[in-house]
Amino acid sequence: MTEHSLWRFSRALHRAINERRYEDLEALIDEDVDWAIYGPIDMFPFLGARRGREAVIEVIRQIAEHVRVHRFDRETIMLGEESASSMLRYSLTALDSLKPISLRIAHFAQFRAGRLFNLRVLVDTFDLVEQALGRPIHLPKMASFA
Amino acid sequence: MTEHSLWRFSRALHRAINERRYEDLEALIDEDVDWAIYGPIDMFPFLGARRGREAVIEVIRQIAEHVRVHRFDRETIMLGEESASSMLRYSLTALDSLKPISLRIAHFAQFRAGRLFNLRVLVDTFDLVEQALGRPIHLPKMASFA
Numbered sequence: 001m002t003e004h005s006l007w008r009f010s011r012a013l014h015r016a017i018n019e020r021r022y023e024d025l026e027a028l029i030d031e032d033v034d035w036a037i038y039g040p041i042d043m044f045p046f047l048g049a050r051r052g053r054e055a056v057i058e059v060i061r062q063i064a065e066h067v068r069v070h071r072f073d074r075e076t077i078m079l080g081e082e083s084a085s086s087m088l089r090y091s092l093t094a095l096d097s098l099k100p101i102s103l104r105i106a107h108f109a110q111f112r113a114g115r116l117f118n119l120r121v122l123v124d125t126f127d128l129v130e131q132a133l134g135r136p137i138h139l140p141k142m143a144s145f146a
Numbered sequence: 147m148t149e150h151s152l153w154r155f156s157r158a159l160h161r162a163i164n165e166r167r168y169e170d171l172e173a174l175i176d177e178d179v180d181w182a183i184y185g186p187i188d189m190f191p192f193l194g195a196r197r198g199r200e201a202v203i204e205v206i207r208q209i210a211e212h213v214r215v216h217r218f219d220r221e222t223i224m225l226g227e228e229s230a231s232s233m234l235r236y237s238l239t240a241l242d243s244l245k246p247i248s249l250r251i252a253h254f255a256q257f258r259a260g261r262l263f264n265l266r267v268l269v270d271t272f273d274l275v276e277q278a279l280g281r282p283i284h285l286p287k288m289a290s291f292a
Contacts, residue, residue: 085222
């Protein structure tokens, strides 16, 4: 049984982010990859949609400039033949401030011939924004939507 | 081939939220269900963790008091024998204000004997908070984390 594409991609992604080594990663991304990490792109320009290998490598470079992956725990995982989804808890370090950032994400990945072809990532964005701001955002208690 | 537990659960959940009919849903939830929708519980008391069927039915009642499901699109889905994950885009109506709320969520569900046993839901919470507030939250552009 060959190794699932997710494991190869995951290792290469973390190597890219933590060691800024991109050569393995490039071989594991489809030329026409469709990539989206949903979130407030005004605050975090490396979130949002990207299309094509070059744009995706570039955005991973931007992510690598901002954070290091300290550890991650895969809380849930589903593997298909050429697909995978998981929920993960990341412990990141913000490179400028050396502040810890703790983040839960969910991803859905599709592979084609072993290469990442489609990625959708959802992040608990409010939690991320508060940690990045370094302070809580005051929220009204909503008995209802305003 | 019998119908996947996800479809039964999904129909019963939407019937519970939109029509406040809970009888189908109760039969589809394990007595010891472990349930979590991650998000700011100070603002939305119906988010957070719940344990056991009674607590889960109660939180679904609370959700039903606040929103109606106008429509939903399942953007990605993975089905296992007793598990399922998907990313969905929901169009909700806030019942008090009749405001539309558009929301992307990811869920991971595990079933046991056809009943929901574990549910983890991640929401694009910053987007949700802004829509509930009815105004954008001003964010600094972060070249880096503060």
